[in-house]
Amino acid sequence: MTIRRLWITAVYLIFTILLIIPLIEIVRGSWADGWGGFTQALMRPQSLHALGMTGIIVIVVTLINTMFGVMLALYLVRAQWIGPRIKRLLNSLVDLPFAVSPVIGGLMIVLLLGPSTVIGALFEDAGFKVVYALPGMILATLFVTFPIMVREVLPVLQEIGAQQEEAASTLGAYSWYTFWKVTWPSIRWGVIYGVVLTVARSLGEFGAVLVVSGNIMNKTQTATTLVYQDVENFNVVAANGVALVLAVFSVGLLLLMEWAKKRKEVH
Amino acid sequence: MHIEVRNLNKSFGDFNAVQNVSFEIEKGHLIGLLGPSGGGKTSILRMLAGLESPTSGDILFHGKRVNDLPPQERGIGFVFQNYALFKHMTVFDNIAFGLKVKKQSKEQIRQRVTELVELTGLKGFEHRYVHQLSGGQRQRVAFARALAPEPQLLLLDEPFAAIDAKIRTELRTWLKEMIERVGITSIFVTHDQDEAIEVADEIMIIGKGKLEQKGTPWEIYKNPQTPFVASFIGESTVVEDLSVLKGFESAAADHPGTKALIRPEYIEIGRPGEIKLASATLDANVKDVHFRGSEWLVELLVGNVKLITYRSLEKEVLRPGDFVNVLVHRAYLFNDNDSWIAENSLKTDPMPVHI
Numbered sequence: 001m002t003i004r005r006l007w008i009t010a011v012y013l014i015f016t017i018l019l020i021i022p023l024i025e026i027v028r029g030s031w032a033d034g035w036g037g038f039t040q041a042l043m044r045p046q047s048l049h050a051l052g053m054t055g056i057i058v059i060v061v062t063l064i065n066t067m068f069g070v071m072l073a074l075y076l077v078r079a080q081w082i083g084p085r086i087k088r089l090l091n092s093l094v095d096l097p098f099a100v101s102p103v104i105g106g107l108m109i110v111l112l113l114g115p116s117t118v119i120g121a122l123f124e125d126a127g128f129k130v131v132y133a134l135p136g137m138i139l140a141t142l143f144v145t146f147p148i149m150v151r152e153v154l155p156v157l158q159e160i161g162a163q164q165e166e167a168a169s170t171l172g173a174y175s176w177y178t179f180w181k182v183t184w185p186s187i188r189w190g191v192i193y194g195v196v197l198t199v200a201r202s203l204g205e206f207g208a209v210l211v212v213s214g215n216i217m218n219k220t221q222t223a224t225t226l227v228y229q230d231v232e233n234f235n236v237v238a239a240n241g242v243a244l245v246l247a248v249f250s251v252g253l254l255l256l257m258e259w260a261k262k263r264k265e266v267h
Numbered sequence: 268m269h270i271e272v273r274n275l276n277k278s279f280g281d282f283n284a285v286q287n288v289s290f291e292i293e294k295g296h297l298i299g300l301l302g303p304s305g306g307g308k309t310s311i312l313r314m315l316a317g318l319e320s321p322t323s324g325d326i327l328f329h330g331k332r333v334n335d336l337p338p339q340e341r342g343i344g345f346v347f348q349n350y351a352l353f354k355h356m357t358v359f360d361n362i363a364f365g366l367k368v369k370k371q372s373k374e375q376i377r378q379r380v381t382e383l384v385e386l387t388g389l390k391g392f393e394h395r396y397v398h399q400l401s402g403g404q405r406q407r408v409a410f411a412r413a414l415a416p417e418p419q420l421l422l423l424d425e426p427f428a429a430i431d432a433k434i435r436t437e438l439r440t441w442l443k444e445m446i447e448r449v450g451i452t453s454i455f456v457t458h459d460q461d462e463a464i465e466v467a468d469e470i471m472i473i474g475k476g477k478l479e480q481k482g483t484p485w486e487i488y489k490n491p492q493t494p495f496v497a498s499f500i501g502e503s504t505v506v507e508d509l510s511v512l513k514g515f516e517s518a519a520a521d522h523p524g525t526k527a528l529i530r531p532e533y534i535e536i537g538r539p540g541e542i543k544l545a546s547a548t549l550d551a552n553v554k555d556v557h558f559r560g561s562e563w564l565v566e567l568l569v570g571n572v573k574l575i576t577y578r579s580l581e582k583e584v585l586r587p588g589d590f591v592n593v594l595v596h597r598a599y600l601f602n603d604n605d606s607w608i609a610e611n612s613l614k615t616d617p618m619p620v621h622i
């Protein structure tokens with residue numbers, strides 16, 4: 001009994017030290033100069049721009065990842081025209097971004113598509129900047145978050161099996177109709193859970209974006225890289241202000257995730 | 268729908284799951300696909316439905332080749348082994364699915380579903396979800412769903428496998444009536460020979476990917492064309508050494524290496540003197556008797572050959588160790604090249620019947 005109580009206390013302690021105290025510190029820090037200081041920090045042009053960039057990246061990345069993630073999961077589980085060996089290879093490749101440090105991921109993009117490379121130069125000639133611009137940042141975040149959706153949806157698809165879909169096909173339904181009427185209701189909560197995780201992950205992505213963006217103020221700066229710069233410049237109030245906005249979103253997402261998780265278990 | 272299958276083959280990698288299967292099915296017939304597990308029954312059904320494409324061979328519906336037709340276009344109803352009902356839909360929506368796909372009007376759909384709900388005895392359950400139904404009810408929903416779009420061929424993969432024995436007999440009688448009433452060509456898979464014999468107009472025996480025999484249950488029982496079929500249908504014991512069986516010695520002498528397959532109903536037993544053809548009887552000891560509900564199962568030892576037979580409850584009860592006379596009326600004889608049914612030569616007919 002006492003050991004168990006000790007464990008519980010330890011868990012609470014770690015939880016408090018790692019999560020609650022930093023959060024309180026962020027709130028206190030951002031209010032150090034009162035409401036005025038907080039709004040001032042957020043109303044700086046670079047703050048608005050950085051939050052806007054983050055917003056765009058989150059939306060675009062989540063949309064693309066949801067579509068491609070669901071599609072890839074469907075192909076990996078159902079497609080008969082992909083051989084089992086290629087499936088296995090693809091399946092392990094999906095996890096690559098989880099295994100590789102985001103900074104390395106960003107670096108790979110720079111090395112592949114940077115202005116001094118052949119492909120990068122080609123794009124640049126066409127008037128399309130990839131690295132040190134929004135497309136590169138989106139690409140980097142895509143890379144980092146790519147496994148999330150596939151890993152959420154794939155096991156669900158495996159578990160429900162192909163029989164309901166086969167039944168639909170013998171009843172005359174083609175793939176699009178079958179997907180929306182039969183497959184989607186089963187994977188829906190998995191997808192929602194994946195969306196929440198993707199949003200959270202792309203909201204907070206730092207390393208890959210930092211490398212790819214070059215962190216140019218008012219141009220390629222995101223909320224996280226702005227916090228980093230503010231800290232570097234000892235602008236603690238501003239750093240805390242922007243961090244608080246991110247934290248509020250994260251807590252909101254966390255609650256949403258809990259709700260999605262419950263629904264996922266029910267259905 | 269008239270169905271014809273020619274030289275159907277299916278291999279998974281280098282494993283041949285279905286080999287050179289050919290058959291024809293008359294319109295309106297109910298066919299039982301019977302065979303041991305892993306024989307290729309499901310594979311055949313799936314190819315008929317278009318869920319799997321044959322490695323080679325042709326499938327013809329009404330004389331037209333349908334190999335390249337997707338399942339959506341084949342006009343087939345498929346009842347899956349575990350029903351594969353849409354679990355997020357109500358009974359009504361499950362049955363209505365095929366009609367909605369066909370873009371029928373709301374009123375038409377409602378009418379057809381109501382009709383099927385009544386036909387399958389599911390009235391009052393329309394708004395339940397699948398997990399709120401019993402196994403038998405699910406089976407009916409699967410059946411109604413497959414029938415709703417008025418298919419021309421109904422395929423049922425072990426429709427009763429997940430249902431307990433008592434409801435199973437009820438359901439299969441119900442299913443046979445239902446199929447007769449709708450008049451639809453149907454093929455159903457089963458492991459259970461009683462089920463096949465009771466329900467099917469014709470049985471196809473599938474073993475190791477091959478079609479062993481096709482015929483009415485009675486034909487198959489009476490004239491099994493391969494030892495596999497003979498041992499699969501009904502109960503039987505195989506006697507390796509024919510010389511112990513009185514009346515079959517000549518067959519043993521003419522065809523060395525011949526074995527006999529003997530069904531319980533081929534054997535007559537009696538106390539010494541009870542059997543009239545005393546010269547044709549063998550001496551045996553009762554090894555064991557088991558009560559089988561409506562009769563006794565008697566295990567006999569003739570020398571060291573074991574035979575089994577049934578004995579009416581009306582007759583005097585035998586005990587282990589009792590001495591009895593045994594008359595083997597006929598035997599299914601087979602060797603590597605041939606198989607035939609032989610009557611006991613010591614009875615009236617001296618000639619064995621070759622088939």
Ligand SMILES: Nc1ncnc2c1ncn2[C@@H]1O[C@H](COP(=O)(O)OP(=O)(O)OP(=O)(O)O)[C@@H](O)[C@H]1O
Nearest residue numbers: 279282284302303304305306307308309310311458
């Ligand atoms: N997708 C597949 N890949 C590889 N082998 C398969 C596949 N489907 C079936 N088989 C093999 O083909 C053989 C026939 O399978 P099938 O499912 O047709 O048997 P069945 O007669 O329906 O058996 P059961 O009565 O157990 O359902 C089996 O040996 C099985 O292992």
Ligand SMILES: [Mg+2]
Nearest residue numbers: 308309310424
């Ligand atoms: Mg099967």
